[in-house]
Amino acid sequence: MAEKERLDELTGTREDLASIKNEAFSTVESCRTQEDIEAARVKLLGKKGLITGIFKSISGAEAEEKPVIGEIGNLLRELINEGLQAKSETMAEEALVASLAENEVDVTLPGRKTALGHKHLISQVIDEIVSIFLGLGYRIETGPEVELDYYNFEALNTPVYHPARSLQDTFYIQREDPEHDNSNDILLRTHTSPVQVRVMEASSPPLYVISPGKAYRRDEIDATHAAMFFQVEGFAVDKGLNMGHLKGTLEVFVRKLFGKDRKVRFRPHFFPFTEPSAEVDVSCFACDSAGCSVCKGSGWLEILGCGMIDPNVLKYVGYDPDEFTGFAFGMGAERVAMMRYGIEDLRVLTENDLRFLRQF
Numbered sequence: 001m002a003e004k005e006r007l008d009e010l011t012g013t014r015e016d017l018a019s020i021k022n023e024a025f026s027t028v029e030s031c032r033t034q035e036d037i038e039a040a041r042v043k044l045l046g047k048k049g050l051i052t053g054i055f056k057s058i059s060g061a062e063a064e065e066k067p068v069i070g071e072i073g074n075l076l077r078e079l080i081n082e083g084l085q086a087k088s089e090t091m092a093e094e095a096l097v098a099s100l101a102e103n104e105v106d107v108t109l110p111g112r113k114t115a116l117g118h119k120h121l122i123s124q125v126i127d128e129i130v131s132i133f134l135g136l137g138y139r140i141e142t143g144p145e146v147e148l149d150y151y152n153f154e155a156l157n158t159p160v161y162h163p164a165r166s167l168q169d170t171f172y173i174q175r176e177d178p179e180h181d182n183s184n185d186i187l188l189r190t191h192t193s194p195v196q197v198r199v200m201e202a203s204s205p206p207l208y209v210i211s212p213g214k215a216y217r218r219d220e221i222d223a224t225h226a227a228m229f230f231q232v233e234g235f236a237v238d239k240g241l242n243m244g245h246l247k248g249t250l251e252v253f254v255r256k257l258f259g260k261d262r263k264v265r266f267r268p269h270f271f272p273f274t275e276p277s278a279e280v281d282v283s284c285f286a287c288d289s290a291g292c293s294v295c296k297g298s299g300w301l302e303i304l305g306c307g308m309i310d311p312n313v314l315k316y317v318g319y320d321p322d323e324f325t326g327f328a329f330g331m332g333a334e335r336v337a338m339m340r341y342g343i344e345d346l347r348v349l350t351e352n353d354l355r356f357l358r359q360f
């Protein structure tokens, strides 16, 4: 550095100034912290500092010495300034590196897994059932869980004396209005079939509808009964629909849900709102109809109730039963899930034990 060489040259003959120079440089060199640098700045460049001392000495010096001392002072001041500046920058850099090292992130470590939730088994089963019917051209409709007696029973051809209306089976809701008190005309729907009536009332055929939702019954809770459960209702109203269409539809459905090798059996049954009515069994997929614990030895598993919509129901919604016919079916989602996965107690579906839920 040119300034440094010039300074050394000038101080070569001035031992007093050479020692000031050496002291100044070693002071700069010994700085370890920003505070050291500030102290050095005061000591070397301050009003009472070494450099000021050099300039003050000019007045008492020999005339030819004056410019030499002045140049030494200037060079030294410049070099000290540069030295302190450089020191300060190096320190800041070292501090940054140290703090980065302290907060070091090891980017090669495997990430922490965030547990992602998923749909409940029942929702999965419902989605699957519904999507099969969406594939067949059905549309989704839903209805209220708090329902009128009219939709849950009366318009479904279920007369007042029908045992299904019993207080033992149905949750009735009391009106606040004392005029209607205890009239038992509001209830928690006992099945999803009222959606049939509501949709028929609000629109006209052709109708192909699938309707998932909750239903409620005053059942004693045990391994196969719950006070609240899920059903999936399906129905179609069109010109010329007959039992063959119902059977064909449900056979396609059962094979899509349980596998193409499943056999389907229709057993005569009774529902007030369908005529004729049937219950549908599927050949046991656990033993292929040989008889096992899943099907309790019968080789068959009951999966749903169905039938041709009773002409009386069509009349209730103002349809002409001579022009339109329809079929309907309803199944319990818990039942399907239990059959599918060999679950023996439906209470595990609502206990929210993650060890159970995570398996699906």
Ligand code: PHE
Pocket: 190, 191, 192, 193, 233, 271, 274, 305, 306, 307, 328, 329, 330, 331
């Ligand atoms: N609603 C009937 C039940 O809950 C099932 C069903 C639906 C039967 C549609 C026939 C037609 O058991």
